[in-house]
Amino acid sequence: MTKPRFSIVAPAYNEEESLPEFYRHVREVMDAIGEEWELVLVNDGSTDRTGEMLRELHAQDRRVCIVDFARNFGHQIAITAGMDHARGEAVVTIDADLQDPPEVIPELIARWREGYQVVYGVRAEREGETWFKLFTARLFYRLIGSLTEIEIPMEAGDFRLLDRQVVEELRRMREHRRFIRGMTSWAGYRQIGVPYQRHARFAGETKYPLRKMLRLALDAITAFSDLPLKLAWLCGLGLLGLGVLLGLVLLGLRLAGATPLVGQGLVLSVALLLGGVQLVFLGILGEYMARIYDEVRNRPLYTVRELVGFDES
């Protein structure tokens, strides 16, 4: 087997129900293109039969390669590992639950052949998502858009094609809290979006509960913006102004002979307000600090139990 021209990278965390169907779709679509391809599946510490299933797929079809994590590291890290091991000239990242239809891959490839180095899927329509997911997703893109300077395309997920040159750049970025959408956008190069219809999950349920979505949002914001840190300035200056104003008003009232409007209630609420604001900013500082600490420890991004199929070419 020569080096494949295309690599399809898909992370899988407890996807035993979707995997065989996913493989069938990918094989059909990629075989129709008529060039060498490989399917790099990253087993992200699944607790169901995903691991065995991947090995069965590999036994059937040597173009299926496996990166088997030693535990669950999360979606973004799994994609990263897939890109680290992919050998193609163009690398497509796609979810293994068939929400991103493999049938769109030829379109991405067509754009790549036109010379675009990043071709990302834009979800024109999303089926089978709860209003809550749609609402929080929209809020998320808005927030990222207004907080950061890099342009992260609205409604673009992690379904995209990357040229080898871009993959190599991304591979040099070893940050631990990864927001790959942002990193790809940050990298630059010729980018273009391709609209597609996002289906409902083929089977199973989302592996992205609210907790993980919030973490991704925090990682995205801290990785691409220092605005939250600077907000302390604004808030501090505002409160300072308010304090001075209040002092002046109290002084005026005292000079005019009126009883000033102080009481325990007022003092208590102001104390709570100030304490709250300070703790919030301590928390924000903490978020950034935890990330600095993460980087300083400089641990590897993931640990691999086994690599299957990569040395056979």
Ligand code: UDP
């Ligand atoms: N995934 C993963 N590790 C995780 C969570 C998810 O590898 O910790 C994979 C999952 O198997 C799927 C993709 O990432 O292929 C997207 O996850 P999911 O479909 O649950 O997210 P959603 O589409 O609901 O946002």
Ligand code: MG
């Ligand atoms: Mg999904």
